Amino acid sequence: MPMPPLTPYAHLRWDVVSRVLAQHLPSSGARVLEVGCGQGAVGVRLARRHRYTGVELDARSLEVARGRAEAAGVDATLVQGQLASLDDDGFDLVCAFEVVEHIEDDAQALAEWTARLRPGGLLLLSTPAWQSRFGPMDEAVGHFRRYEPDALAGLMRDAGLRDVQTRLYGMPLGYVLEAVRNRIAAGRPDVREEAVEDRTARSGRLFQPSSALQGAVIAAGTWPFRVAQRAFPGTGTGLVAWGTVPR
Template identity: 50%
Template sequence: MAPRALLRWSVVEPSIRAISPERVVEFGCGQGAFGARVAVGRDYLGVEPDPRSAGRAAAAIEPAGGRVVNGFPSEVDLGDPADLVCAFEVLEHIEDDAAALDEWITAVRPGGRVMISVPAYADRFGPSDVRSGHFRRYDPDHLRRLFERAGLVDVDVVVYAWPLGYLLEAVRNRRDRRFLDENPSDIEELTAASGRTGQPGSRWLGLAIRIGTAPFVLLQALNRRTGTGLVAVGTRPVAE
């Protein structure tokens, strides 16, 4: 995983462990970095609209016992309602985020959880967001209200990626500003490619990233008031 994904996983993994879901559906599973970890010992389905990413996700997730389908949520059979529906770094790519969240909620059983991650703070929107195909970033209160308007309860929003996220974002903004000047693309192309960029190219590089990021995983726990990413969890009410 890339450094920011490792920071995110350190927040997501304990929450998934606490929920202890038997069935998980992940929308926008990318190349399967999270899915390969979540799928172990669970009934896992990953849904990925980009065919190249879906192929790589299947190679990572299926040995762990999960399944991957290529398509959009509305196009595939999701099977039985899940205990946990998750989407990491996906909602910001969708123009009508409220409609997308409403659709995702239908895939989770009453009493089940919805978990997402998004980039934090609207005023930090920059070249890295444009290159990734983002429509927006989210303030914590904005994300909480979005969950509550969708009917979710017991909403918890966590800020993460302090302080390393700021350095990573500064480097990406500088790099992506040059890229966008030289390679104009539409938002659909940028979104499709976003799950394939920034991934470690070898096992040794991945190991080096894990070692280098480890101190910052511990450090971010000291400050949950600021950072560059958000993880939100909400519950679908049992009686609606």
């Protein structure tokens, strides 16, 4: 079954995320909701084993996601619009990768996502780490903030989640990728003058590989870094956090 290609950063992130999922959703057939599914690279992977629903604001990205799901032969429900347009809850997993930093009222978003979970369900997030690292690329793609691990964990607990855990990733490759992205963004100050909504919509399309060959090269090139980052769970440029709803 063909899998959509992942960016280098997404490969680093998926190495962490996939192991969290293996621990919390070991069986297939779970009801999964992804908020901000983008072009569907992660969604197709989730839909291989679970009953998957993805919600995305950007129509262009969702069109790509639908094509990828069809090509992979997976059954995926893909909805364009705000999460409020989805009349469904009771999910086993709600996930949002590189989304919460785009939302001005993050506490409200976390509460809305948590409300979609069944008792015992898992909320799983990823986001850029460390506000001190906020740079030109964060501005260019419509980020409101980056997160300290303890601060994000506190927000998740305030939303009603328990057993909250965090894990940093990206050591050492993430630092190189971030520096390159910031350098590119610094050369385009005009982009940062656009509306936040437009920058956010475009963010899911940036740096995305489109061919199987590109995907294979990236997968091979990032493999040693995916392994290396496991030795540095407290260091990195990216943050994964998860917690459960009390039963």
